[in-house]
Amino acid sequence: EAGVAQSPRYKIIEKRQSVAFWCNPISGHATLYWYQQILGQGPKLLIQFQNNGVVDDSQLPKDRFSAERLKGVDSTLKIQPAKLEDSAVYLCASRLITGELFFGEGSRLTVL
Amino acid sequence: RKEVEQDPGPFNVPEGATVAFNCTYSNSASQSFFWYRQDCRKEPKLLMSVYSSGNEDGRFTAQLNRASQYISLLIRDSKLSDSATYLCVPPGLWSQAGTALIFGKGTTLSVSS
Numbered sequence: 001e002a003g004v005a006q007s008p009r010y011k012i013i014e015k016r017q018s019v020a021f022w023c024n025p026i027s028g029h030a031t032l033y034w035y036q037q038i039l040g041q042g043p044k045l046l047i048q049f050q051n052n053g054v055v056d057d058s059q060l061p062k063d064r065f066s067a068e069r070l071k072g073v074d075s076t077l078k079i080q081p082a083k084l085e086d087s088a089v090y091l092c093a094s095r096l097i098t099g100e101l102f103f104g105e106g107s108r109l110t111v112l
Numbered sequence: 113r114k115e116v117e118q119d120p121g122p123f124n125v126p127e128g129a130t131v132a133f134n135c136t137y138s139n140s141a142s143q144s145f146f147w148y149r150q151d152c153r154k155e156p157k158l159l160m161s162v163y164s165s166g167n168e169d170g171r172f173t174a175q176l177n178r179a180s181q182y183i184s185l186l187i188r189d190s191k192l193s194d195s196a197t198y199l200c201v202p203p204g205l206w207s208q209a210g211t212a213l214i215f216g217k218g219t220t221l222s223v224s225s
Binding site: 033035040041042043044045091095098099100101102103104105106 | 116118120144146148154155156157158161163199213214215216217218
């Protein structure tokens, strides 16, 4: 079974530029999450989708971050404009009905 | 108190040792919890799922202490390959409706020969 696909794997941008990350979850997984993981910390939830609806985006910095999952399958996370503190790994995960999360390999962002 | 607290370590142990990590939590509402393993520069991967008070899988044992609000992970006969960061996902912060899983910051284990 194919896992969670993410792209790009690495991205380097300058502050105030924009960036977009893409995620394709495991087939049939209705729940999709975006997490931000800063070096040395655990993953921090940014947004959770159930099909194409947002369940929880309370920790998403909405002034600069946006995410969508228009057809209930793949999802895009955008940052505009980026700040230095946005340097992190952005992890996409999809969830089994029993609760387990399966992560993609992540997109590593460096903001200079 | 913070929702999830983990001792970041590092725990440095020799091969063959037994090591245990705890993870304290608040706001409990369910009994299911998870432990994830994360290797350096890799994504977290599910290590154990627990839907009751505990689970054992080979050298790994996970337990829930509801009264004291902590979960634990015990690793027996440590191997070099066990070196990684272990992330806890305590109970109470997810449901069938899909509430988000909240991760601890992780405990780093280093097993040496």
